[in-house]
Amino acid sequence: MPSLDDSTRGRILFGGDYNPEQWPEETWQEDVRLMKRAGVNSVTLGVFSWSKIEPRPGAREFGWLDRLMDLTHANGIGVVLATPTASPPPWMGARHPETLPRDEQGRTVWWGSRQQFCASSPTYRAYAAAITEDLAARYAGHPALTMWHINNEYCTHCWCDETARHFRRWLGTRHGTLDALNEAWGTAFWSQRYDDWEEIIPPRHAQYLHNPAQLLDFKRFTSDALMECCTAERDIVARHTPHIPVTTNFMPLWSGQDAWRWAEREDVVSVDIYPDPKDPLGGQYNAMLGDMTRSQARGPWMLMEQSAGAVNWRGVNHPKPRGLNRLWSLQSVARGADAVCYFQWRQSRQGAEKFHSGMLGHAGEEGRTFRETCRIGSELGALGAHVAGSRIEADIAVLHDWNSWWADQQDGRPSVRLEYTDVVRAWHRALWESGRTTDFAHPEHDLTGYRLVVVPHLYLLTDTAIGNLLRYVRGGGTLVSGFLTGVADGDDRVRPGGMDARLRALFGIGTLHEWWPLDAGERVACEGFLGTLWSEEFEVAGGEVVAAYRGGELDGMPAVVRNGRAWYVSTLPEPDALRALLGRIADGAGAEPVLAGLPAGVEAVRRGELLFLLNHNREPVTVPLPGVHRELLTGTRVSGGLTLERHGVAVLGETSP
Known part of the structure; x- marks a missing residue:
């Protein structure tokens, strides 16, 4: 290849x-x-x-x-x-209007821009x-x-009649039978049961909330339909130029x-x-x-x-x-x-x-x-x-899954303020600011090479993914998870107890009583920090309470729990607190920063044998350095320390004690 x-x-x-x-x-x-x-x-x-x-x-x-x-x-x-x-x-849309997409309300998306x-x-x-x-x-x-x-x-995206026919074919492949589809979609709710494949349409404009499982499958279908187009063109060019x-x-x-x-x-x-x-x-x-x-x-x-x-x-x-x-x-x-x-x-x-x-x-x-x-x-x-061609080794993996994102962002959830990408970015930021390099991984990927696996927030987790996380921790890995994780299965069906029982046992959590989302600007006090966006009411069952809520409805309830190498964080700590918490957990897992003692705003990354230093500040910064280095961009010899200009970069190689 x-x-x-x-x-x-x-x-x-x-x-x-x-x-x-x-x-x-x-x-x-x-x-x-x-x-x-x-x-x-x-x-x-x-x-x-x-x-x-x-x-x-x-x-x-x-x-x-x-x-x-x-x-x-x-x-x-x-x-x-x-x-x-x-x-x-334009001639395609004019001569073949069936090629033009239609939106959720059936309106044609005309030519005159792009991607029509x-x-x-x-x-x-x-x-x-x-x-x-x-x-x-x-x-x-x-x-x-x-x-x-x-x-x-x-x-x-398209919701036209041709898309509807394609969607039905895709659903037939995924679910096999109408009975299986009705079970997966929970169509007993609101009298939505389907008796014929032709009754199924894309989730077009509706009177009220759509069926969440239907929306999830339509997201999956749309990604796959576009991928079919891409794959068809890829196969053509690869046939002509298999070496390109x-x-x-x-x-x-x-x-x-x-x-x-x-x-x-x-x-x-x-x-x-x-x-x-x-x-x-x-x-x-x-x-x-x-x-x-x-x-x-x-x-x-x-x-x-x-x-x-x-x-x-x-x-x-x-x-x-x-x-x-x-x-x-x-x-x-x-x-x-x-x-x-x-x-x-x-x-x-x-x-x-x-x-x-x-x-x-x-x-x-x-x-x-x-x-x-x-x-x-x-x-x-x-x-x-x-x-060129060199690799980056990371001790930490951040888990991310589009299926969970799709399910998480629908209407009818506990909080419209819970934006999946904001939570992922907050957790990555904490690790980035602490000088630790991270990979991303799908929750079903092989995780055995990582010292620490971080789950900022995965509302939907399949049984395969949950089994993978359990094996990772049993194999000696350290896992830290954020709130509202493992709530639903692959069909967006809420698991008994509001969180998968295997995960609750892994984190040392007993009964999960309530989710307590927070309003804009609202903070919840915890021992040593303030939480934002979210909080949860649950009991421990074997876990150690690392930090408890202080004041309010959740006073004395656990906010952060630990059960061996598995940690659970039921709120979103403010940035400094999240950085300190994840730094503590990473240190315990042996996932150390690339370079100790970095000034604020300076990033250090190792790629292959090279050390990159990047100054994100708008003023010069001096970085202390052990050993002797050759700076590749200038060809100069560096020892003891290096001053980076505003937005400056240095690439260091040939180190010695």
């Missing part, structure tokens, strides 16, 4: 989406000149070029792409060639397969081709796509990451998504898109301050990326994204953004031979 190594060949890919069809051809030569100046060695072509290649049904206009592929190759720039199927041409396709439409799939086939046949032997990029940011790796770009922690399942079908796992420059924890968000993508890839991964400056889709779109683009780019490399790419190369002058920054902005080659681009390209060129 081809891999990212087949494209990088001991270097870090650097470049981004290139949309030359938006510009006259005389601009192409200027683009190539500036790419070489910036150290660009890879561009992604064709992402939104369907109407350029196929201006009318069946037509093929490849001449412009031929010239472009030849031009990039002649200048030493590899091509990640995209299938253009994310944005069908129904993933279940046989017509769309046939046109997508045809253009992919011709694209692959034409460029299979072209020397510029280094990777295939399927579609772009799969994110469409294939990817599709995930959106960051997006709810519509079970990335664990998708990643198993990719040669290269890639993601688009856009932290907010105004977010004081933007670096932690970037680190979390890097950790997650590396874990899905089980090794090096590809940063397919980031912004060189401002984006265009936030309410207020702030540019990146000096040094931040470089910091976050090198942070991705530190956390396993072997490709650092952008949307896009040249900033557009027209269209909906003309205010989205590019590596070459409206200010041109004299602009700050392009000068920073050149610096990053030069440094990645120097680092490539030292870092």
Whole structure:
């Protein structure tokens, strides 16, 4: 199977989406000149070029792409060639309205933007397969081709009649019989029992709350339907070029796509990451998504898109301050990326994204953004031979599952304030700020290699997952879980007692009486800290009370319990308290920080033999260092300590006592 190594060949890919069809051809030569100046060695072509290649049904206009592929190759720039199927041409919707998606209320989603396709439409799939086939046949032997990029940011949803038929077929495969489906969905509630498959429709606009199990299955189906489209195109290009790796770009922690399942079908796992420059924890968000993508890839991964400056889709779109683009780019490399790419190369002058920054902005080659681009390209060129292909070892795994997220975010839950991703981010932040590197893992993955497994919040856990956690602890691992975990089974059926009995025994919990969600701004006092968002009323049964609630309805009740190597935290401690608690548990498990004594805001990551130091502060910081090191970005010798500039980065190697 081809891999990212087949494209990088001991270097870090650097470049981004290139949309030359938006510009006259005389601009192409200027683009190539500036790419070489910036150290660009890879561009992604064709992402939104369907109407350029196929201006009318069946037509093929490849001449412009031929010239472009030849031009990039002649200048030493590899091509990640995209299938253009994310944005069908207007003629498809006009001639084949059945390819257009419909929303929950039956309204048509028209052309005029992008991604206006129904993933279940046989017509769309046939046109997508045809253009992919011709694209692959034409460029299979072209020397510029280094990777295939399927579609772009799969994110469409549809509730049309064709989707309904596809959904019923999917349900038949999953459940087998109507009796089994009725049991799984609990259709005895509200007289929802189905007597014929044709009665089943997607969860369209309804009078009141939908059936939660139906919603959960529709989320699963939608992810699988999109994956079918992706797999069909992947199989076509792989047949023509079995030696060329294939990817599709995930959106960051997006709810519509079970990335664990998708990643198993990719040669290269890639993601688009856009932290907010105004977010004081933007670096932690970037680190979390890097950790997650590396874990899905089980090794090096590809940063397919980031912004060189401002984006265009936030309410207020702030540019990146000096040094931040470089910091976050090198942070991705530190956390396993072997490709650092952008949307896009040249900033557009027209269209909906003309205010989205590019590596070459409206200010041109004299602009700050392009000068920073050149610096990053030069440094990645120097680092490539030292870092490309190397791995990261983590002692800690954070468990994450899309099925639990989907079930957790439906209506009719105890609190609308409980946002799954916020809880995951809070727990990852605590570990990140304590200087510990983490992987992410699915709750059914093999966990035996980790000293500590962290479960921020998994409302839904299958029997297989629960058995996996029990085996992990019995095998000597340390487990710490957050609140409202193990409540439901795989069909979103609440387990007897409100929490799986095996988990209650594992954590030393007896009767779980009530869940006590907290209002906005409300805090609950615990011994030594304040809890937010959530609290629970339960009794211990063999567990040790580490911290109890103080005051209020839960006065004296356990807040944090420990039963041997298993810990349970029934609230969300404030950030400092959560960091201290997880640090204490990690220390006990032998999961130590990468580097002790780091100043606040400084991140340390080991990748292979290299130590990355990253300063997320807006002022210089001095980092004490044991031993003697060679700093690879400057070639200088470092001993005793190192001063990092604001948003500064150092990459250290060749250590000695």
